[in-house]
Amino acid sequence: MTVYFSEDHEWINVEGNTGTVGITDYAQNALGDIVFVELPGSGEEFAKGDEVAVVESVKAASEIYSPVSGEITAVNEELEDNASLVNTSPDGDGWFFKINIADESELEELMNASDYKAFIAGLE
Amino acid sequence: MRYLPLSTEDRAQMLDTIGVKSINDLFVDVPKHALLDDLVDLPLHMTEMEVERNFAVFAARNVPANSVPFFVGAGAYHHHVPSAVDYQIQRGEFLTAYTPYQPEISQGTLQTLYEFQTQVAQLTGMDVANASMYDGSTACGEAALMARRVTKKKKIVISGNLHPQYIEVVKNAIKHTDDEIILNDPVVNKKEDILSKVDEETSCVIVQYPDFFGNINDYSDLAATLHEQKSLLVVVTTEVVSLGAIKSPGEMGADIVVGEGQSIGNGLNFGGPYVGLFATRQQYVRQLPGRLCGETVDADGKRGYVLTLSTREQHIRREKATSNICTNAGLCTLAFTIHMTLLGEKGLRQLAKINHAGAVKLAGMLKSVDGLEILNNTFFNEFTVRLNKNAADVVEALVEQDVIAGLPVSRMYPDNPELANDLIIAVTETVSEDDMYVLVSELKEVLK
Amino acid sequence: MMNNQGRPTGVENTDTSNQKYESFTGSRGLSQVEGLIYEIGDTNRTGVDLPEVDDFENCLGGMERDQEIGLAGLTEPEAMRHYTRLSRKNYAIDLGLYPLGSCTMKHNPRLNEKMARLPGLGNIHPLQPVSTVQGALDLIDTLAHWLKTLTGMPAVAMSPKAGAHGELCGLMAIRAALEAKGDARSIVLAPESAHGTNPATAALCGYKVKPIPATKDGRVDLEAMKEALGPDVAAIMVTNPNTCGLFEREIIEIAEAVHAVGGYFYCDGANFNAIVGKVRPGDLGVDAMHINLHKTFSTPHGGGGPGAGPVVLSEALAPFAPLPYVIAGEESFELVEHEVKGGQSFGRMTAFHGQMGMFIRALAYMMSHGADGLAKVAEDSVLNANYVLASLKDVMSASYKGPCMHEALFDDRFLKDTGVSTLDFAKAMIDEGYHPMTMYFPLVVHGAMLIEPTESESKQSVDQFIGMMRHLVEKAKAGEKERFTGAPHNAPLKRLDETAAARKPVLRWTPPGADEEAAE
Structure with a gap:
């Protein structure tokens, strides 16, 4: 089990061939109170960098881009009723979707935890 | 100039504070040759009395609906509006307020919008309604676009008995998408075949209820078929008073209901401003176009209202917004809400009954006119008759007798000879029995 | 006998804190708490007296509405009080300076309201015979003349219902003009500072929007714009004066540059108030511009509409204007509602003929000034x-x-x-x-x-x-x-929880207990 991070502030937790994707604590903080998450449908396929979900706060909507290519295998239905999970537990219960990773080499382009930490430190 | 408070002295002092010599120093960024040296070629300012005189001249060359026996409907209806409505909408606090972006000092507008949304949802038999659209026709165009967003399908089937100008508006609204329109021909008095036009690719079917020619059709079966294949039923109502008498579109299984709300609270105004109604099911809320008002609480826990779900809208989503619309029909929704509140369920049902009774009565009287056939089996306050002469000519002949007899269908379908003799006649509570006698006797004369 | 009891008139011993005592009603003096009509009224109450109807055989075809609708009614005194109380919770131009930038919250003259309510103007039907509405068509034609003269443009489409609708009209005319040349193109340029309607409108017309950066002095970066221009650019949408409150100094160069690649110049006229009577957009190379009658020409904002957004058009775009339009004939005014033979109109944007009620108010304002x-x-x-x-x-x-x-x-x-x-x-x-x-x-x-x-x-x-x-x-x-x-x-309410409103939208009143019923 390894967690990778993208420059768009998504994390992907890889177990075997499946990645669980969410947004980072830094991202949820920047977005403020999340009111709605528009999730993809199970079975839909996305290429790396495709717009896969939308996170809405009261005054902003932000696109979430798929960190890897693959097919959606599950989405977090809890978020439909309780989008605030993204705020309270961005790296746990606030996950977005699971994706069947099509090309593992794409993971190499992502950051590990310490690289990401350095990356956000550079943004401030 | 009565609307400009600054005096010559004020202006001089202010220029001094700013640190420039003349007003045109503030226009330095305008390319030199584009700044006009002279006034534009238009009349100079006028007193109130002079303006009133000008408008009296415009007004004198029109025949208002209250001045003659009047039978035109077809999407706009001459109803009586209680005096309290116009008084309230002219209160400065309503009339001269902006969009309620600062909810703490806009609760008046917001609470009335919340009442409006509730009334529209109840009338249409739907779960939720938005805070209104420009008018019924543009609401209809938005419904077609919304059906596409919901179903991700691209085929729109339109009833031939939808108001012809609404059809044109829908065509225009989807013009730059890859949607396709399947349009039926108008059928005044036969059953329209819609089902055979529907297939799995259909995003929605748009029907009117009562339809353009006045017929009342039950679309329950159509709704059931559409739902089986995940397509939507869009029901359009241009005479909202009818919903005080006939089953709601929601009861029939409609997914989106749009309508023209002018009949309640709003005058004829030669076509605008009117108020577009837009209602749908709860599950499609986030696909709604236009503004929405929602309930919440303030920092002290007191109930209040705010504009909500605004991430759907253009000022946030920009090119990805559900629509480019940024206004609603604010003051017209207020007029609608106050009139509807004055009516209440009891009043609306009685108003609807009077309208229907009037139409039934006139239809009965018209049976005595030779050369005239009533085409409808069912109707609310409007029906279509076929004359033995060109309907537009008959209407013109009756104008000479100070009667405005209805809408000749040919005005909408100038190239369809089959409809040339058809006339749509509307009867509201403003039509007296005397008006009906005048119409009948004049028609007898002309159709002789 | 002299009343020597008197009563205190000073304020020496008055506690001025308004927070200290909670009131029984929740109201505070003139700030009154007001419930919803559904909490005050009921389905049996009504504020109208309507005649009784004798029994008759209906023609509804068995489609009677049997279920209760649920509409609450109020008698007239109750309704007057309800809406008057609500009105007092609104800020308004009539109450004070309303400094909303780009919204032009100017005084709304009451003469305009009076004119719009003349029966000969307010009570005419859009589909009654054209021979019975000659004054109305004259009025539309007169307003069109004023708008064309003030903007220095040869044509105007009157039917758009609001500013954003006008934008759509302008871009549709541009697209139609390009398509007529067999060259639809795919890109619209819009500055970063643009109003959100600009990109939303462009998207509705099937265009991709390419943002143009602003210069340090708050204007369109002409060089960046020129670089973005190309044979695929259909139009540039520029607000002038712009949303930073500045006149685009290089407006003519912008127009020339977009014309040079065969594109059109759409000007967002939201801020026309700053230049009306002083500068004509037609002299700046504009091809299309909407005019918000509710901004520059004082028609009331009414808590969010109705607006009106006529669009002035250049010679190049005029043939593509939407239906309907008014033509001044030799003896009478004609209303063209259908495409004439060989015509190029892009279509119809709305039923009927536009916001007549707003036309009347705007013209009354223009004539007054x-x-x-x-x-x-x-x-x-x-x-x-x-x-x-x-x-x-x-x-x-x-x-x-x-x-x-x-x-x-x-x-x-x-x-x-x-x-x-x-x-x-x-x-x-x-x-x-x-x-x-x-x-x-x-x-x-x-x-x-x-x-x-x-x-x-x-x-x-x-x-x-x-x-x-x-x-x-x-x-x-x-x-x-x-x-x-x-x-x-000190407002009627403290700050409102917009997050809660968006997370669990409650968009209508429902009868108490309705939720439980639905759950059963």
């Missing part, structure tokens, strides 16, 4: 805005050096380290009895505050506003953070 008064409108609006800019720039951070046009843009640099945000500052203005300015727009500066006083304000009124703003700035800088972060303290 005349050519001379309208030029003064522009001058006074620009003067008031520059006076605000000059009087506040030493304590607030002006985003750009003046002169500005009809609105002055500030950002939140002056609030640095105060712990007060633009939003807090705005809410504190409410406590001072003002509606806040436009905030967080345009997006090109941080924490934007866009102030548009309009020409309707007297010097006294603008001075008072300036005094109030300086006072608040002083308090913010003096560390009185709570004054701001807890504001408004």
Whole structure:
């Protein structure tokens, strides 16, 4: 089990061939109170960098881009009723979707935890 | 100039504070040759009395609906509006307020919008309604676009008995998408075949209820078929008073209901401003176009209202917004809400009954006119008759007798000879029995 | 006998805190709590007397509405009180300066309202015979003449129902003109500072939007724009004066550059008030521009509409204007509702003929001012805005050096380290009895505050506003953070929880217990 991070502030937790994707604590903080998450449908396929979900706060909507290519295998239905999970537990219960990773080499382009930490430190 | 408070002295002092010599120093960024040296070629300012005189001249060359026996409907209806409505909408606090972006000092507008949304949802038999659209026709165009967003399908089937100008508006609204329109021909008095036009690719079917020619059709079966294949039923109502008498579109299984709300609270105004109604099911809320008002609480826990779900809208989503619309029909929704509140369920049902009774009565009287056939089996306050002469000519002949007899269908379908003799006649509570006698006797004369 | 009991008239012993005693009703003096019509009224109450109807055989075809609708009614006195009470919870132009930038909240003359209610104008049907509405068509034609003359443009489409609808009309005309040449193109350029409707409209017309950066002085970056231009650019949409309150100095170069690649120049006329009677967009190379009658020409905003957005068009675009339109014939006015043979109209944007009620009001306003008064409108609006800019720039951070046009843009640099945000500052203005300015727009500066006083304000009124703003700035800088972060303290309600509203939308009243029923 390894967690990778993208420059768009998504994390992907890889177990075997499946990645669980969410947004980072830094991202949820920047977005403020999340009111709605528009999730993809199970079975839909996305290429790396495709717009896969939308996170809405009261005054902003932000696109979430798929960190890897693959097919959606599950989405977090809890978020439909309780989008605030993204705020309270961005790296746990606030996950977005699971994706069947099509090309593992794409993971190499992502950051590990310490690289990401350095990356956000550079943004401030 | 009565609307400009600054005096010559004020202006001089202010220029001094700013640190420039003349007003045109503030226009330095305008390319030199584009700044006009002279006034534009238009009349100079006028007193109130002079303006009133000008408008009296415009007004004198029109025949208002209250001045003659009047039978035109077809999407706009001459109803009586209680005096309290116009008084309230002219209160400065309503009339001269902006969009309620600062909810703490806009609760008046917001609470009335919340009442409006509730009334529209109840009338249409739907779960939720938005805070209104420009008018019924543009609401209809938005419904077609919304059906596409919901179903991700691209085929729109339109009833031939939808108001012809609404059809044109829908065509225009989807013009730059890859949607396709399947349009039926108008059928005044036969059953329209819609089902055979529907297939799995259909995003929605748009029907009117009562339809353009006045017929009342039950679309329950159509709704059931559409739902089986995940397509939507869009029901359009241009005479909202009818919903005080006939089953709601929601009861029939409609997914989106749009309508023209002018009949309640709003005058004829030669076509605008009117108020577009837009209602749908709860599950499609986030696909709604236009503004929405929602309930919440303030920092002290007191109930209040705010504009909500605004991430759907253009000022946030920009090119990805559900629509480019940024206004609603604010003051017209207020007029609608106050009139509807004055009516209440009891009043609306009685108003609807009077309208229907009037139409039934006139239809009965018209049976005595030779050369005239009533085409409808069912109707609310409007029906279509076929004359033995060109309907537009008959209407013109009756104008000479100070009667405005209805809408000749040919005005909408100038190239369809089959409809040339058809006339749509509307009867509201403003039509007296005397008006009906005048119409009948004049028609007898002309159709002789 | 003399009444020597008297009663106290002084205030020496009065406790002025309004928080100390909770009232029984929840109301506080003239600030009255008011429930929904559904809580006050019921389905049996009505405020209208309608005649009884004798029994008759209906023709509804078995489609009677049997179920209860649930509409609450009120008698007239109850309804009057309900809506009057609600009205008093609104800010309005009639109550004070309304400095919303880019919204042009000017005085709404009541003469306009009176004219719109003449039966001969307000009570005519859009589909009654054309021979019976000659005065109405004349009025539309007259207004069209005024709009064309003021803008120096040869044609105008009258039917669009609001500004955004007008934008759509303009872009559709552009697209139709390009398609007529067999060259639809795919890109529309719009500056970063553009109003959100611009990209939304372009998307509705099937165009991709390419943003153009702004220069340091708040204007379109001409060089960047030229680089973005190409054979696939259908149009550029530029607001002028722009949303930073500045006149685009290089407007003519912008027009020439887009024309040089065969594209069109769409001008967003939202801010026409600053130049009406002084500058004609037609002289700047504009191909299409909508005019918000509810801004420049004083038709009331009415709590969010109705608006009206006629679009003036150049020779090149005029043939593609939407239906319907009015033609002044030799003896009478004609209303063209269907495409004429060989015509190129792009179609119909709305049923009927546009916002007649707004046309009447706008024309009454224009005639009242005349050519001379309208030029003064522009001058006074620009003067008031520059006076605000000059009087506040030493304590607030002006985003750009003046002169500005009809609105002055500030950002939140002056609030640095105060712990007060633009939003807090705005809410504190409410406590001072003002509606806040436009905030967080345009997006090109941080924490934007866009102030548009309009020409309707007297010097006294603008001075008072300036005094109030300086006072608040002083308090913010003096560390009185709570004054701001807890504001408004004196409005009918405290700050509202918009997050809760968006997370669990409650968009209508439902009868008590309805939720439980539904769950069963």
